[in-house]
Amino acid sequence: MTLTLTPNIPDPDGFYEELLSMHEGLTDAQSKAFNARLILILANQIGDRSILTAALKAAISPP
Incomplete structure (x- = not known):
């Protein structure tokens, strides 16, 4: 994905x-x-670790 x-x-x-x-x-x-609670709730909703890792990388160096 x-x-x-x-x-x-x-x-x-x-x-x-x-x-x-x-x-x-x-x-x-x-x-x-x-913000921290919201991030954890949304991360749990997503659930897919590879998507979460990609999101972390995108957030640290936005396009």
């Missing part, structure tokens, strides 16, 4: 706004903890 790097969700701008709104009122530490 190939890593999808183009928008692949309905209403990506709406999702981004929703994501930002979840951070409102959080301290920096709470925001970082939220």
Whole structure:
């Protein structure tokens, strides 16, 4: 399976706004903890270790 790097969700701008709104009122530490939990939840949903490794590599050196 190939890593999808183009928008692949309905209403990506709406999702981004929703994501930002979840951070409102959080301290920096709470925001970082939220991001970490979200990443782990989404990684578990994906489940495929090779896709997760490809995503890590793409995130450290974006195109």
